[in-house]
Amino acid sequence: MTSGPLDRITSYQAVMFITNFILGAGTLTLPRTTTEKINTPDSWIAVIVSGLIISLIAVIILKLCQRYPNETFYQFNQKLLGKWVGLLLSLTVICYYIVLSAYEVRTMAETTRLFLLQGTPTWAIIMPFLWIGLYLVQGGVNAIARLLEIIFPITVLLFLLVMFLGIELFEVDNLRPVLGSGVKPVFKGLTTSSLSFAGFEILLFIYMFMKEKNNITKVPLVGVGIPIIFYTITVVIVIGSISVDAVVSQTWPVLTFIRSFEITGLLFERFDSLILVIWIMQIFASYVIALFIATLGLNQIFPKSTHAFIYSLIPLIYLVSMIPKNINEVFKMAEMIGNLALYLFFIMPLFLFIISKVKERKYEKM
């Protein structure tokens, strides 16, 4: 991975980065996590509203990056916050991405062990995943971008196909009444549904690699817009099919939904493995991007060989991913990551943006 001028990605590839990074491990539990807090069928409204808020933050992040067109977050935060605070922040962010990639890997292993490879030990599922990721990250930002371009259309196609095949189960009554208890419950759910968009902050790190640097407001908008559509479809169809009361009790609501119907007469009767396949691809994308950002950070902070960092991160990620002892601890880990993300990427960019504005004014006065 070189951060030289040769590594350039197009605007479309940047959109792929945002979208694929957002769509990760959280999707399978999304209907439950949002509905738990809201307890009415209005989760989909919360998803849309929080998505719009997130697009706004993503645009702010873009504006922030445009002030430092040839630097990543790891480099320009030192200019804004001073050397030591910036360094500390960078290290926190790197830790966040290491834990995030470990979580992605672990969730993938949990569901694969449950639904696809029942007797396979967890380490045997995780290791090939980690190694292939390592290989890809060595290829740098361009290789990752090309992979994302390949898997995204497959995801869209299969996801929509499977979701709409289950339409037979759909009952509008399960989604009504709309806003029956007013808007208050929707506000309660906004935090959790916003957290499902974690990943939108990726522009902080890849903006440097982008070919076009101006007039690209549509990149964060489209990048967040696609997950909004995905999430809304998921929440609407799953809750509409198995009702609010059932969704809150299901460990993996989306998988429950997919396992609740069979299509006879088609080539395939069951579609669980299809959805798991595209979902594993999405997790892989999230994991690779997180690993990439972590190594990029280490590389930019400590001027050492990139390969050394990638190779040392892999065992670390494996160890972190094995920390949770059971599924409850995995969910707890997700919650922890969410809370950290809330401070790191929802509040901090706004803060940095304000600082940069203030500094700008100071210079103007001088």
Add this chain to the structure above:
Amino acid sequence: MKKCKPILINSFVSMLLLFLLSGCWSSKSIEDLNIAVGTAVDKSKDGKIRSTLQYVIPKAIGNSNSKSPQQKAYTNVSATGNSLEPIGWETTLQREGPISGAHEKAVIIGQNLAREEPIREITDLFFRDIDIRGSTLIFISKGEAARTLESKEADVVPAIRLVEIAQQDLTTRALKHLSLMKIWGKSNSQTSFLLQLIDIKKGEFELDGAAVIKGRTNKMIGILNKEEIEGINWITGEVNSGAVKAFQKESEKPTYYQIQSIKSKIKPHVTGDRISFDVKIESEGRIAEYWNPHFKPAFKNKTIKHIENAAEKEVMRLVENTTKKMQKEFGVDVGGFGTKLRIKHPNVWKNVKDNWDEKFSEIPITYDVSITIQDYGMIGSKKK
């Protein structure tokens, strides 16, 4: 020599990789699996639970006409225990091979057990299991559930036949088929609901009405017969085919109206503390059988109107009969009235939902049935 070295190494590594390709870590060969398609759960004589698993024998399905016509397409194993999990392991002591639940089609619960234990608890294993799918259908058996998994006919797997019959939803005299996933939400929100009831007649099973499951206890409290199920289907409009009697006077019989569509709209009204329901039922169809003893020509609209009227009266009788049964005898709402109230008046619903079934039994419901006969088939009139 030096030139071909990388090629040699590469091909050696590739050949090693071939071993990794060759199969699954924990594969089980399909011949050894006991593919369970049905489970019957009964109360055993000593008060425990008796569960019967039905395995298909794929060998016997394909070649029934060849050597062994006597061989049945299925085999049942059963054992007794405190709950379903230990029973499952117990059966592995009787028959070789692991149990595979991935093709489970039907769960049948005996009436005796369903009246004593909550449905949600009996079926917990089916919801929790990773292999068993939410699309598995659920039934209650009038008698012993294990007997519904038997058939005298060769080449028939009773559990699969049962599911096929249930899924066709052909007549209003049977309830719309219910999968495990559909009752999970209802059980969790303490809503009362109906489950299809099976009875054994001359050794073969038959769908015969429905079991009433009370929301609060999640236990079976009674039975609705086929005629009362007709009423339910007219109220909910879920099953859209079948026939209905279309004569009132004995001298005019028999005349039958064939249903092509049923549309029903339940409208809740709230004024102050009083809740009431208006149900508007509309149906379109044709005259399917009209012996016509009085030789009235169907070409005349007057005749059509007369028959429509008679059918409307019959439907009215059906729905009112069912309503009386729901409100007065069982005191449960299984017609979906609560759902409509929840949607239209969410704030009122919040106050009444905790004892909705009791409240429901005192709520006035008015019906309005309108039937439209679109045609009368190939015969328009008969001559004396």
